[in-house]
Each structure stands twice: as structure tokens, then as C-alpha cells.
Amino acid sequence: MGILSVNAGSSTLKFAIYPLQDGEVQPALLSGSFEGLEPKGQMQLSWTSGTRRQQRELAAGNDPFAQALVSLSELLETEGKALRIEAVAHRVVHGGAHFRDSVLVSADVLKALQPLCPLAPLHQPHNLEGIRNFMRVLPGLPQVACFDTAFHAHLPEVEYAFALPKAVRDEGVRRYGFHGLSYQFILGELRRHGAPASGRLLMAHLGNGASLCAAREGRSIATTMGFSAVEGLMMGTRCGTLDPGVLLYLMEQGWTHDRIQKLLYKESGLLGVSGLTADMRRLRDSDSAEAKLAIDMFTYHVVRESGALTACLGGLDVLAFSGGIGEHDARLRADAAERLAYLGVRLDEQANARATGNEVLPIHAADSSVQVWVVPTDEGRVAAQDAARLLALPANG
Known part of the structure; x- marks a missing residue:
């Protein structure tokens, strides 16, 4: 069955x-x-x-x-x-x-x-x-x-709480985190392949939706997405973290709720900056200045937030890339690793080039202080396993 x-x-x-x-x-x-x-x-x-x-x-x-x-x-x-x-x-x-x-x-x-x-x-x-x-x-x-939020259900309060009055927080206005099914799968695959996943682990789910998650002892302790699926990293069509003052300004200019929502979720990110596409592959093929800026901004924010989450972990033992961009874009992995070299991250160039999203592969160099892996995600498999567990299905049909 x-x-x-x-x-x-x-x-x-x-x-x-x-x-x-x-x-x-x-x-x-x-x-x-x-x-x-x-x-x-x-x-x-x-x-x-x-x-x-x-x-x-x-x-x-x-x-x-x-x-x-x-x-x-x-x-x-x-x-x-x-x-x-x-x-x-x-x-x-x-x-x-x-x-x-x-x-x-x-x-x-x-x-x-x-x-x-x-x-x-x-x-x-x-x-x-x-x-x-x-x-x-x-x-x-x-x-x-x-x-997708369940993996982050036990975030510490200092991570999930906003600096808002208690009455607002009590209404459920807090950080929840997303991509949890993907992170659960990545964690399991790293363990299965012998990586020290119970240590200080940073997982990067990079695709049309993108986020980072810091985990220790297999539990999420910090993540870039929050109350909604628009916070954090720049994404395909989503802006990521934005000064709330920008929204107040747009409201003062007469922007409606629906217009602002469309801007934040469908017209921003790689698409908005490039004016061309949300597809990283097409941006790589383009020679326009706007496409280059979009790629540079995406990479910059991955590195910027990696530093913040590494600080929450107190160091870094394992870095894992996943998602459509994380699994297939060797250039992004190389650029991010180069900028994280201060943490001891070193890539094996040939291993990085071989990692095309078809299998779980380590891509770190022999002298790297941090293990770096590419893990093709399978959120559906995690969901299926949860369903089997919840329904207590027998081992074999």
C-alpha cells in the first residue's frame, strides 16, 4: 500500500x-x-x-x-x-x-x-x-x-516574539517559520549520510520561496521567515524583510491592501529587481545590469542572514543547500561559500560542480572546518511519513 x-x-x-x-x-x-x-x-x-x-x-x-x-x-x-x-x-x-x-x-x-x-x-x-x-x-x-510551520513549533521565545505589546502578541502575532517539511527532510538525510547534523547546522532552502534555518540537536532555534511567508530572504517574487515604514508610506500614498499584497508577494524579489524574470537560470543567462543586481542581492542576503543565524548557533559545523536554486546553482553556492570563508567554509570546486540536485553530496574541501552538503529535498516524503505515523498504518500492505 x-x-x-x-x-x-x-x-x-x-x-x-x-x-x-x-x-x-x-x-x-x-x-x-x-x-x-x-x-x-x-x-x-x-x-x-x-x-x-x-x-x-x-x-x-x-x-x-x-x-x-x-x-x-x-x-x-x-x-x-x-x-x-x-x-x-x-x-x-x-x-x-x-x-x-x-x-x-x-x-x-x-x-x-x-x-x-x-x-x-x-x-x-x-x-x-x-x-x-x-x-x-x-x-x-x-x-x-x-x-511547514510545525518544525519550528519549539522556537525559543526570544526568537519567535516580536517587540510588540503583549495584547498584540497574545493574538498570535509572532514568528512561526516555514519550509519545515523541507528542513525535516534535509536533517534526516544528513543524519543518514553520516553528517554531524546534531551539531550547529545551517540549512538553506533556496528557491522561488527561500529561507534559512539554524538548528541545534535537530531542533530549529532560529529561521528567517516569520509571521508570514514574505519575511526574510529575497525570493523569486517576494521582497523578503522590508522596513514597515515603507508600507506606511505606501498607505499614505493611497495604496490599498490588495495592491500592497500584490507588490510584496508577486511583483518583488528577483522579478521585481530584474524587471525580467523570477527564474535564476534565465537571470544567469542575461547580460543586463538589472539581472546582475538581482543575483547579487539574492546572494548578499543569503550571506548576510547566514552570518546572523550562525551567531545564534555560536558557530557552524554543517551548512546544507537545498531547494531549486540551492540544489542546482553551483555559482551561488561558490559565491556564498567564498564570503563565508571567515567561518572556515571551503568548497571542493569539482564536487560543487558535480552537485546538480540528483543526489545527496558533500561538496566541502578537505581543509574545510565546516561540512557543506547539497541535499535535494523531498517535502512530500516527509508528509507521507507523517501521515503513516498519524494513522498508525501497518508496515506492509
Whole structure:
């Protein structure tokens, strides 16, 4: 039997099927995504099975989501991997103060999660709508919500508290942290490969969404994202940390809530600075001054915040890169490592060049005081394992 792990967006559904063996979730047998699930969209299915990657266009019909699930079932059968799906594990970005671990979804759970949508507008509404769709189309199947905030649930108060009056803090206005499923996976992979992950560990999840996490003894002690998924590092289309006075100024100039939200989440970051794209690969290929500035700013803020989190750790034993940019952009890793040389970070140039996101690899030089790793993340696998644990599924189907 297996677990279906999904990440629902506004018009996409990413999925992976994970078999269970000896009580543990195994690597995905099948993974892919549906795109074009919006009304009147052109639905397309892309998937990977083993080393084969394929795609095809589909007729969405009147209910694109239901049709996507039909197509997924057919895909399982044609690929010869017709596992019995025991549960669906959903990535949910924000769990707020109440949800500190994965939870079996009910109507009450969905109701409690809905007020958190403004804190992660690019993700949370679509995550919840995805759960509702699965509950509608597959009413007998357990649905499990797995939260990106849960890994940071035990941050020390000096880290999570804002310097605001107690009455405001008591309303849940605090730092939560995100990318927790990714950090949980990175931590497990580092341990599996023999890295001293229980020491002073800095993890960098760098992609369209980006953050850093400092962990000690396997627990998050500081992270760059906070109350919402817009704080911290510069990202693909998100600005990262911004002086609140800028927002007050824009309000004084007549900017509405929706206009400001769009600016912060969809028009800033690499896209906003470059005026070209949020895709780091395209920026690398561009010779425009704005593209170079965007890359330089992204790298600078990774280094700047790495220094801050290293100070929280009191030093650094292990540095791990992950996420779309962290796994694939050797130039960024090299530039960041060069600027962190004062901490004893040294890269092996050939190892760094070989690390292309296909496997877990150490990339530090022999004389490096800090171990440096590239760890391709798999948030879906963590969610699937949480679902299996929560539902106490037997070891083998």
C-alpha cells in the first residue's frame, strides 16, 4: 500500500506516490504534476516513473480536479504500480499557533486553518481548497494536513516574539517559520549520510520561496521567515524583510491592501529587481545590469542572514543547500561559500560542480572546518511519513 502526497496550488496539483515498507515510507514510485486546473484551462499531466519522464494534454471537462484524480488512477494502473492508497498527505504552509504537528483533517480543522490564509496568500488558500476537493472526490479516504510551520513549533521565545505589546502578541502575532517539511527532510538525510547534523547546522532552502534555518540537536532555534511567508530572504517574487515604514508610506500614498499584497508577494524579489524574470537560470543567462543586481542581492542576503543565524548557533559545523536554486546553482553556492570563508567554509570546486540536485553530496574541501552538503529535498516524503505515523498504518500492505 502507499501514501499519496500532494501540494495543491491555484491551478496546479503536484503529487507523488510513496510505498510503505517495514514501517517506513520509501522513495516515490511515481511523481508529477497537473497544470491548467483553473476554469477553462488546458490541463496537462507531466510525470516521472523511474528514469522516464513523460507528459500529455488532457480534457479537463466540467470538473478539472475530479478529472485529474481519474487520470492519476489510470496512470497508476498503466505504470503497473497500482498501490492501494491508504491516505492523502497534504502540504499546508501555515498551521498557526494551534497546529504544531500533522493532523487528520476534519471540517473543524479546515475552519480553524482558514483565518491563516492572509499570512500565506500564495499557498494557504490553495492548500485548503485542494483538501476540500479531495474530501469531495474521495470522501472515504483519510486526509492528513502536514504543516511547514510545525518544525519550528519549539522556537525559543526570544526568537519567535516580536517587540510588540503583549495584547498584540497574545493574538498570535509572532514568528512561526516555514519550509519545515523541507528542513525535516534535509536533517534526516544528513543524519543518514553520516553528517554531524546534531551539531550547529545551517540549512538553506533556496528557491522561488527561500529561507534559512539554524538548528541545534535537530531542533530549529532560529529561521528567517516569520509571521508570514514574505519575511526574510529575497525570493523569486517576494521582497523578503522590508522596513514597515515603507508600507506606511505606501498607505499614505493611497495604496490599498490588495495592491500592497500584490507588490510584496508577486511583483518583488528577483522579478521585481530584474524587471525580467523570477527564474535564476534565465537571470544567469542575461547580460543586463538589472539581472546582475538581482543575483547579487539574492546572494548578499543569503550571506548576510547566514552570518546572523550562525551567531545564534555560536558557530557552524554543517551548512546544507537545498531547494531549486540551492540544489542546482553551483555559482551561488561558490559565491556564498567564498564570503563565508571567515567561518572556515571551503568548497571542493569539482564536487560543487558535480552537485546538480540528483543526489545527496558533500561538496566541502578537505581543509574545510565546516561540512557543506547539497541535499535535494523531498517535502512530500516527509508528509507521507507523517501521515503513516498519524494513522498508525501497518508496515506492509
